[in-house]
Every structure is written in structure tokens, then in C-alpha cells.
Amino acid sequence: xxxxxxxxxxxxxxxxxxxxxxxxxxxxxxxxxxxxxxxxxxxxxxxxxxxxxxxxxxxxxxxxxxxxxxxxxxxxxxxxxxxxxxxx
Amino acid sequence: xxxxxxxxxxxxxxxxxxxxxxxxxxxxxxxxxxxxxxxxxxxxxxxxxxxxxxxxxxxxxxxxxxxxxxxxxxxxxxxxxxxxxxxxxxxxxxxxxxxxxxxxxxxxxxxxxxxxxxxxxxxxxxxxxxxxxxxxxxxxxxxxxxxxxxxxxxxxxxxxxxxxxxxxxxxxxxxxxxxxxxxxxxxxxxxxxxxxxxxxxxxxxxxxxxxxxxxxxxxxxxxxxxxxxxxxxxxxxxxxxxxxxxxxxxxxxxxxxxxxxxxxxxxxxxxxxxxxxxxxxxxxxxxxxxxxxxxxxxxxxxxxxxxxxxxxxxxxxxxxxxxxxxxxxxxxxxxxxxxxxxxxxxxxxxxxxxxxxxxxxxxxxxxxxxxxxxxxxxxxxxxxxxxxxxxxxxxxxxxxxxxxxxxxxxxxxxxxxxxxxxxxxxxxxxxxxxxxxxxxxxxxxxxxxxxxxxxxxxxxxxxxxxxxxxxxxxxxxxxxxxxxxxxxxxxxxxxxxxxxxxxxxxxxxxxxxxxxxxxxxxxxxxxxxxxxxxxxxxxxxxxxxxxxxxxxxxxxxxxxxxxxxxxxxxxxxxxxxxxxxxxxxxxxxxxxxxxxxxxxxxxxxxxxxxxxxxxxxxxxxxxxxxxxxxxxxxxxxxxxxxxxxxxxxxxxxxxxxxxxxxxxxxxxxxxxxxxxxxxxxxxxxxxxxxxxxxxxxxxxxxxxxxxxxxxxxxxxxxxxxxxxxxxxx
Numbered sequence: 001x002x003x004x005x006x007x008x009x010x011x012x013x014x015x016x017x018x019x020x021x022x023x024x025x026x027x028x029x030x031x032x033x034x035x036x037x038x039x040x041x042x043x044x045x046x047x048x049x050x051x052x053x054x055x056x057x058x059x060x061x062x063x064x065x066x067x068x069x070x071x072x073x074x075x076x077x078x079x080x081x082x083x084x085x086x087x088x
Numbered sequence: 089x090x091x092x093x094x095x096x097x098x099x100x101x102x103x104x105x106x107x108x109x110x111x112x113x114x115x116x117x118x119x120x121x122x123x124x125x126x127x128x129x130x131x132x133x134x135x136x137x138x139x140x141x142x143x144x145x146x147x148x149x150x151x152x153x154x155x156x157x158x159x160x161x162x163x164x165x166x167x168x169x170x171x172x173x174x175x176x177x178x179x180x181x182x183x184x185x186x187x188x189x190x191x192x193x194x195x196x197x198x199x200x201x202x203x204x205x206x207x208x209x210x211x212x213x214x215x216x217x218x219x220x221x222x223x224x225x226x227x228x229x230x231x232x233x234x235x236x237x238x239x240x241x242x243x244x245x246x247x248x249x250x251x252x253x254x255x256x257x258x259x260x261x262x263x264x265x266x267x268x269x270x271x272x273x274x275x276x277x278x279x280x281x282x283x284x285x286x287x288x289x290x291x292x293x294x295x296x297x298x299x300x301x302x303x304x305x306x307x308x309x310x311x312x313x314x315x316x317x318x319x320x321x322x323x324x325x326x327x328x329x330x331x332x333x334x335x336x337x338x339x340x341x342x343x344x345x346x347x348x349x350x351x352x353x354x355x356x357x358x359x360x361x362x363x364x365x366x367x368x369x370x371x372x373x374x375x376x377x378x379x380x381x382x383x384x385x386x387x388x389x390x391x392x393x394x395x396x397x398x399x400x401x402x403x404x405x406x407x408x409x410x411x412x413x414x415x416x417x418x419x420x421x422x423x424x425x426x427x428x429x430x431x432x433x434x435x436x437x438x439x440x441x442x443x444x445x446x447x448x449x450x451x452x453x454x455x456x457x458x459x460x461x462x463x464x465x466x467x468x469x470x471x472x473x474x475x476x477x478x479x480x481x482x483x484x485x486x487x488x489x490x491x492x493x494x495x496x497x498x499x500x501x502x503x504x505x506x507x508x509x510x511x512x513x514x515x516x517x518x519x520x521x522x523x524x525x526x527x528x529x530x531x532x533x534x535x536x537x538x539x540x541x542x543x544x545x546x547x548x549x550x551x552x553x554x555x556x557x558x559x560x561x562x563x564x565x566x567x568x569x570x571x572x573x574x575x576x577x578x579x580x581x582x583x584x585x586x587x588x589x590x591x592x593x594x595x596x597x598x599x600x601x602x603x604x605x606x607x608x609x610x611x612x613x614x615x616x617x618x619x620x621x622x623x624x625x626x627x628x629x630x631x632x633x634x635x636x637x638x639x640x641x642x643x644x645x646x647x648x649x650x651x652x653x654x655x656x657x658x659x660x661x662x663x664x665x666x667x668x669x670x671x672x673x674x675x676x677x678x679x680x681x682x683x684x685x686x687x688x689x690x691x692x693x694x695x696x697x698x699x700x701x702x703x704x705x706x707x708x709x710x711x712x713x714x715x716x717x718x719x720x721x722x723x724x725x726x727x728x729x730x731x732x733x734x735x736x737x738x739x740x741x742x743x744x745x746x747x748x749x750x751x752x753x754x755x756x757x758x759x760x761x762x763x764x765x766x767x768x769x770x771x772x773x774x775x776x777x778x779x780x781x782x783x784x785x786x787x788x789x790x791x792x793x794x795x796x797x798x799x800x801x802x803x804x805x806x807x808x809x810x811x812x813x814x815x816x817x
Contacts, residue, residue, distance in 0.1 A: 015711040020141035049140040
């Protein structure tokens with residue numbers, strides 16, 4: 001069970017900072033960090049610990065099994081980011 | 089330790105997390121002597137690929153620059169100097185002998201903190217040490233939040249450790265009281281992937297009802313019934329009354345499985361539903377509906393944890409939880425309240441050695457009933473300060489921090505400084521160990537062999553696991569059990585309750601914990617009986633598969649005859665202490681304290697574990713601070729804005745915290761995380777600030793759970809006001 005970052009994301013760094021498995025991108029040492037409009041969770045690496053949900057200042061992170069319908073497409077958007085950029 | 093990891097081919101090792109009861113399976117990537125990565129083990133029989141940030145970040149505790157790596161002796165100015173083990177142990181031994189010669193063995197006490205239960209060897213040795221000393225001064229952190237379980241286990245099922253658990257995998261109705269499994273990952277039950285397992289109940293058209301003063305991370309996924317802190321006992325008593333009065337109970341089950349069930353109607357006859365509604369904040373109709381729905385469900389189970397165990401009627405609350413399950417025919421059946429499948433026969437062996445029990449003696453000063461041979465923490469300061477035979481003069485603290493964790497912690501802090509000798513076994517100079525004459529550094533769970541001693545009897549998917557040390561220990565640290573045994577040697581005892589152990593000790597024979605546990609395992613229900621049972625388990629066999637061995641797909645049912653320890657194998661329901669607690673509940677005044685109108689409850693946080701782990705960078709990232717959660721209407725009335733610094737005052741003390749105004753808490757109640765306000769040598773934890781929750785709590789025997797002395801940390805009457813207003817007037 002992983003978590004997904006959806007539309008409300010403001011590319012705040014809080015989630016990256018608390019993630020214990022470094023599965024949120026782009027981080028400060030990755031390309032695209034400075035101009036990122038949103039961050040993404042790697043579903044293959046996420047352990048479902050929920051730390052990012054608490055840290056997010058704008059409630060942009062949802063459990064993949066409880067994502068609101070209006071954000072359902074973000075499952076794919078998060079996964080696709082890592083398809084395109086490769087694993088960190 | 090300092091080898092560059094790149095030079096060494098990393099290897100993967102499977103183990104389990106030794107922080108909390110979930111005991112999640114992990115895979116460690118090890119390079120040389122370092123754990124470079126910890127990840128959830130997808131193949132673990134019970135946790136099935138879940139782990140949380142606490143376990144994953146644990147290598148940072150191993151390499152914490154503030155961790156103690158050598159024995160330390162406190163100097164007159166309060167600073168610490170490293171000394172050799174020989175020097176430390178010899179001096180401790182000689183000072184203890186002085187105390188014992190002058191005042192007897194009962195003047196020496198042991199305190200065991202929560203991490204003891206992930207440390208089977210230390211657990212065994214500490215218990216054995218207290219038993220060999222014959223001291224009543226055996227204290228445990230259990231007396232803050234779980235002694236009610238151990239009392240009810242003994243009364244109902246004949247053993248303190250007898251602990252039926254909710255069969256979440258099959259239930260149709262889960263009533264969850266004062267527990268937040270999405271964050272805690274379960275306590276006194278061990279359900280892997282507990283969040284998903286609960287969601288599956290609703291996916292198969294069952295119900296999950298979460299009763300909590302706060303709309304918790306668990307409550308927001310299910311039906312939430314807000315309740316005043318410590319109102320649980322009234323809800324349960326009222327539900328039982330409805331079920332009995334309306335004839336909705338399972339008479340056949342009560343007749344078959346119990347003794348004393350005919351007393352239940354009289355027990356709850358004085359419970360007034362209207363008062364229950366006022367005490368809980370839940371409307372009468374809703375209480376009645378809950379009772380009817382619970383009784384009508386094909387299978388149903390009620391479970392309650394810390395929130396239901398931190399009030400002044402914790403034992404009665406736990407009794408009512410069990411009785412609701414039993415009276416509705418849900419004991420020992422699928423989807424109900426099930427006995428687990430132990431692979432270590434700890435209950436049987438401790439019963440043989442007469443380790444278990446309740447009220448076999450009373451504490452010296454407060455007269456509180458003994459439980460499992462222990463005294464409650466609330467009595468500790470008075471045991472130190474009250475002169476007479478048996479006065480506590482020397483204390484050994486094993487992996488504990490009572491200065492932060494105990495009720496009325498300010499009193500504990502001053503009292504322990506009056507001891508002739510205080511020794512702490514701890515990886516940190518924490519709030520308690522900073523006052524110790526000696527601090528002795530132990531290995532941590534990645535550095536010693538381990539098995540899930542505490543939860544092995546009740547995993548939802550029963551499994552056996554025993555893992556060797558994953559990496560070698562750094563510096564000059566030693567296993568806790570070795571440290572305890574070395575102290576025992578110096579005062580001439582063998583840490584064991586077994587008859588003959590002292591005699592063998594005089595002949596120089598001492599059994600090491602791994603051997604004792606291997607014997608238990610091999611002669612136990614899943615053991616290989618030294619070759620007589622093909623496919624049976626042994627230490628060697630488990631060590632060959634450190635990922636754990638699955639024993640069954642789920643909890644067993646129909647095992648009451650084996651599981652209940654009473655001679656008649658029935659659950660005993662009629663107890664004078666319970667009847668007397670019910671009278672105390674009903675006779676007590678309704679809560680209405682105009683001076684302290686709000687009710688405080690403690691909040692468990694996702695990235696904290698009790699009173700430690702606040703020194704780990706990853707777990708403190710994001711500028712975590714302790715905040716008081718308060719409802720917007722209460723905040724408005726008190727002139728409090730979000731972020732304001734507020735004073736929280738009880739009749740026992742006052743602290744401050746910034747407020748977080750949120751409708752997730754019920755009006756009239758305020759929530760505050762505990763385990764903050766550190767002092768000592770763990771610099772990040774100290775820098776995190778916060779206040780000590782337990783400065784607001786009491787240790788008065790009449791104000792806690794009377795049958796056990798269990799602490800009252802929830803439902804504390806408080807008043808809250810902005811700090812600035814206090815300064816102005």
C-alpha cells in the first residue's frame with residue numbers, strides 16, 4: 001500500500017524531508033527540483049508509513065486505496081514520473 | 089565500524105523490528121559492521137511488507153553520536169566519566185552488598201521499561217532477579233497503561249498474560265475503543281497490515297466503529313463516535329446493561345464457557361443510561377443502537393487499548409470489554425475474541441513457577457495489590473521516602489525513563505535522587521539516567537539475538553521467529569542480560585525464580601537465556617521434542633530461516649479448554665474486586681469541576697515511541713513540536729488562536745504548549761502528545777523542547793485504578809488559558 005501525491009501539492013519540501021526511504025522526487029539533489037510544480041511518490045519504494053501525510057502542509061497526499069475520485073488519475077501520474085525519470 | 093561500506097559486498101539479512109508490538113519483518117542490507125538500509129520484509133508471515141518510519145530509521149540510533157558506548161560514572165558535579173566494566177560492576181556490587189547487609193534484599197528494587205519486552209533475555213533475567221531477591225520493589229512501565237489487562241487476565245482466565253485478541257480477519261463488527269491502530273500499529277494485538285485488515289472489514293460489508301475523543305487517523309477511515317476521555321467504562325457498562333436487560337445475550341455460550349455469569353445482571357443493575365450518556369457525551373439512543381447492533385452481528389468484537397486503560401476505572405473497563413465479547417457469544421469463535429497460538433509455552437511455565445498472580449501481597453506503603461510480582465510506579469516515590477523495614481534504597485532501571493513516563497513525574501525525579509544507589513542500563517543519558525550513579529550501555533536490537541517474546545502468543549497470523557544479531561555491537565556495550573547477571577553474581581544470587589536455581593548457582597552452574605528459551609521452544613507446542621516430533625521447531629531451525637516460520641493462516645478457535653488456566657477451564661466472571669469497582673463507579677460524583685473544566689487525553693504520534701526516539705534526525709524532521717489540540721469553540725471561548733502559547737493546568741501541576749485549534753478533538757476535551765520535554769545528553773531530543781505531560785498527573789492511590797494502581801493519564805481535569813493573559817494579570 002503506497003501513498004500518492006495529488007493536485008494540491010505545492011512542491012513543498014516537507015514530505016521529502018520526513019520520508020524514511022527517500023521515495024519522493026525530485027529531491028534537492030535531483031534535476032528539476034528548483035522548478036518542480038509538484039512532487040511524486042515512487043510506488044515501488046513507498047512503504048506506506050504515512051509520515052509524509054502528516055508533514056504535508058496542504059493535505060495533498062492520499063493513501064492509494066482511499067484517493068478521492070477527482071484525483072484518481074494521480075496514481076498514474078506518480079508512477080509515470082518514475083517511469084520517465086528512472087529510479088533514484 | 090569505520091570501514092567504508094563501498095569496499096564491502098553488501099549482504100541482505102532478514103529480521104524483525106524490535107521497537108513496538110507490531111514486530112514487523114525487516115530486510116537489512118548489511119555492509120561490514122553497518123546496517124546501510126532497512127526495508128519491510130514482503131515475505132514476513134504476519135507483517136507482509138509493512139514497516140514504519142521508526143523501524144526504518146533505527147540504524148540512526150545505532151550510530152547516534154549521543155549514544156553511550158562505555159560505562160559511565162557520575163561525578164559530584166553531575167558530569168559523567170567513562171570507567172571500565174570491571175570497575176563499574178565491582179563498585180555497584182560492593183555498594184549493593186552494603187545496602188543489602190544493612191537493610192535486607194527487599195531494599196533493592198528493579199524497574200523495567202517498555203523495551204524489555206523486545207529483549208527476551210533481559211526480560212527473563214530481570215524477572216528472575218526480582219524473584220531471587222524476593223523484593224516487592226519490582227516496578228514496570230506496564231503500570232502506566234496495561235496493568236488492567238494483566239489483572240483481568242488473571243481474574244477471568246487464570247493467568248496475567250492470557251490475552252484474547254480481536255479476530256479482525258473474520259469479524260463482521262469491530263468496535264475499537266481508545267485505540268488508533270493506523271498510527272500505533274496495534275497494541276495487545278498483533279495484526280499485520282492492520283490498516284488494510286480493518287478496511288477489509290468494511291469492504292466485506294462489516295462495520296468498524298471507532299470510539300475516541302479525537303477523530304484519529306483510524307477514526308477518519310470508519311464510523312467515528314466521539315467520547316469524553318475515560319468515558320469508556322460508562323459506554324461499556326451501559327451496553328452490557330442493554331444487552332442483558334433486552335435478553336440479547338448468548339445464554340448457551342455463558343452457560344458452557346463461564347462460571348458466575350448469573351451475577352452479571354446484578355453487576356450492571358445500578359448503571360443509569362442517562363448518566364452514561366452524560367459521562368460519555370454519547371446520546372442514549374446511540375448507546376442502545378450500538379449495543380443492539382453489536383449483539384445482532386453474526387460475529388462481533390470489542391477491543392480497547394490505551395485510551396481505555398488510562399482512566400481511574402481501567403480494570404473495570406477491561407473486564408467489561410471481555411464480558412461484552414463473552415456474553416454475546418464471541419469468545420473463542422471466528423471473528424470474535426480469540427486466544428492465540430503460542431509457540432513458547434510462557435504462560436504454562438510461569439504458572440508452574442508461580443510467577444503469575446494477583447493480590448498475593450500488598451505494597452508496603454500504599455497497600456496496593458501485587459500483580460505479576462510487581463508494584464505500581466505510582467508508589468515508587470513513597471517507597472523511597474517512607475522509612476521502615478523494606479524502604480527502597482537502591483534501584484536498577486533497565487531501559488526505562490520513569491522521570492518522563494511516570495505519573496507525577498516531578499516527584500519521581502526528586503525521590504530517585506535520595507536513593508543510596510541508582511543504576512541505569514540505557515543507551516542514552518536520558519531524563520532519568522542523568523541522575524544515576526552509573527549508566528551502563530546495552531546492545532540494541534540490531535546487535536543481539538531476538539524473538540518476539542511479548543506478542544508471540546497472539547499474532548493474527550501465528551508465526552515463530554528467532555534471529556541472530558544482525559551486526560556486531562559497537563564500542564564497549566554489552567547485552568542487558570549479561571549486565572544484570574554480572575550484578576547478580578556480585579550480590580550472590582542467580583536471576584531465576586526456579587527452585588534449585590540458587591543451589592546450582594552455588595555450584596557455579598547458570599543457564600544462559602538462549603538455552604532456557606531453546607528448551608522452552610523445543611518442549612513447547614511447536615517444538616521438535618529433541619527429535620521426537622518431525623518438523624518441530626528449535627532455535628537452530630528458526631535461525632536457519634530468520635524471516636519467520638508461519639504456523640497457521642489465522643487465529644485458532646475452539647481452544648478455550650487449552651487456553652483457560654482455571655482448573656475448570658471456564659472463564660470466571662464473579663469477582664468481589666469487580667463488584668466493588670462498579671459500586672465505586674456508580675457512587676462517584678459526576679465529573680463537573682468548574683475550576684478545571686476540560687479533560688485532557690494523551691495522543692500517540694506516528695514518529696514517536698513512548699519516551700524515546702526523539703533523538704533520531706529523520707523522526708524529528710519537519711520541525712516537529714508538541715502542540716495542545718483544542719476544539720475551535722473551546723478555543724474561541726478562551727480567547728486562543730491557532731499557534732498561541734497556552735498554559736495547561738491541573739490540580740497537580742502546570743505546563744505550557746502552543747495550541748493547535750482543530751475540530752478533530754471533541755468539545756470539552758484537549759489532546760496532548762506525551763514523551764516531550766526531554767533533558768539529559770540526547771541533544772536533539774532536548775532541543776526539540778516541549779513539556780512533560782506527566783507533570784499534570786497524579787500518583788495518589790485513591791485517584792488511580794484502585795485494583796492495580798495503574799496510572800491515570802487520561803481524563804485529567806485541566807484548565808487552559810493563553811500564556812499572555814497569565815502574564816498580564
